[in-house]
Amino acid sequence: MPVTVLLVDDEPLVRAGLRAVLEAQPDIEVVGEAADGAAVIPLVRQLRPDVVAMDVRMPLMDGIEATRAVLRTVDRPPKILVVTTFENDEYVYEALRAGADGFLLKRARPAEIVHAVRLIAEGESLLFPASVRQLAAEYGDDGGNRAARAVMERAALTDREGEVLRLMARGLSNAEIAGQLIVGTETVKSHVSAILAKLGARDRTQAVIAAYESGFVAPG
Numbered sequence: 001m002p003v004t005v006l007l008v009d010d011e012p013l014v015r016a017g018l019r020a021v022l023e024a025q026p027d028i029e030v031v032g033e034a035a036d037g038a039a040v041i042p043l044v045r046q047l048r049p050d051v052v053a054m055d056v057r058m059p060l061m062d063g064i065e066a067t068r069a070v071l072r073t074v075d076r077p078p079k080i081l082v083v084t085t086f087e088n089d090e091y092v093y094e095a096l097r098a099g100a101d102g103f104l105l106k107r108a109r110p111a112e113i114v115h116a117v118r119l120i121a122e123g124e125s126l127l128f129p130a131s132v133r134q135l136a137a138e139y140g141d142d143g144g145n146r147a148a149r150a151v152m153e154r155a156a157l158t159d160r161e162g163e164v165l166r167l168m169a170r171g172l173s174n175a176e177i178a179g180q181l182i183v184g185t186e187t188v189k190s191h192v193s194a195i196l197a198k199l200g201a202r203d204r205t206q207a208v209i210a211a212y213e214s215g216f217v218a219p220g
Contacts, residue, residue, distance in 0.1 A: 005029065005049055006044065007030060041066075051079045055084070056095055067099050071099045079123065081100070085107075086105075093135040096206075136213070149214045157195065167180060174189055
């Protein structure tokens with residue numbers, strides 16, 4: 001089955017460019033488009049895309065609010081890939097905090113766009129971990145977030161789960177973590193599932209953000 005994608009951007013040329021790049025791939029299908037975040041929820045419910053590629057800045061409802069709305073109101077919500085003009089943008093970090101699974105620059109090369117959609121859909125690795133770390137260092141609370149610290153303390157991760165979370169923050173995939181720790185991939189998947197459950201995180205991106213915000217992992 002192809003990865004299905006909904007494109008959300010107020011610039012028709014951006015949507016056309018993304019559609020051209022993605023639909024050139026045999027395993028990716030663009031199932032719809034929208035010009036503003038306000039239109040996302042009905043389209044997600046109608047089309048059930050695997051991934052929403054969404055501009056972070058739009059006139060009526062931006063990508064941050066649209067992300068929150070989708071995750072709050074849609075059962076089995078899609079992965080959300082925020083599309084942005086600027087890499088070092090507080091809006092991007094707020095979108096990640098709100099629940100977005102990763103971000104993509106509008107100037108990215110076609111191969112990077114395709115890779116980002118596939119990686120987000122698979123959910124087994126962190127997209128652009130160095131950039132996420134940089135955003136957390138600049139805009140995050142760097143261990144000063146009391147709520148995040150409380151969540152991390154209540155999670156009471158085991159030593160091995162802590163190791164896995166630190167490797168997740170470095171952007172390692174499940175297979176790479178397995179190789180690093182000399183364990184099976186299924187064992188890593190079990191650890192990742194336990195980490196997400198304990199932290200109440202939707203995916204590994206949210207778990208890593210929580211790790212940075214709580215000070216469990218230093219973003220610097």
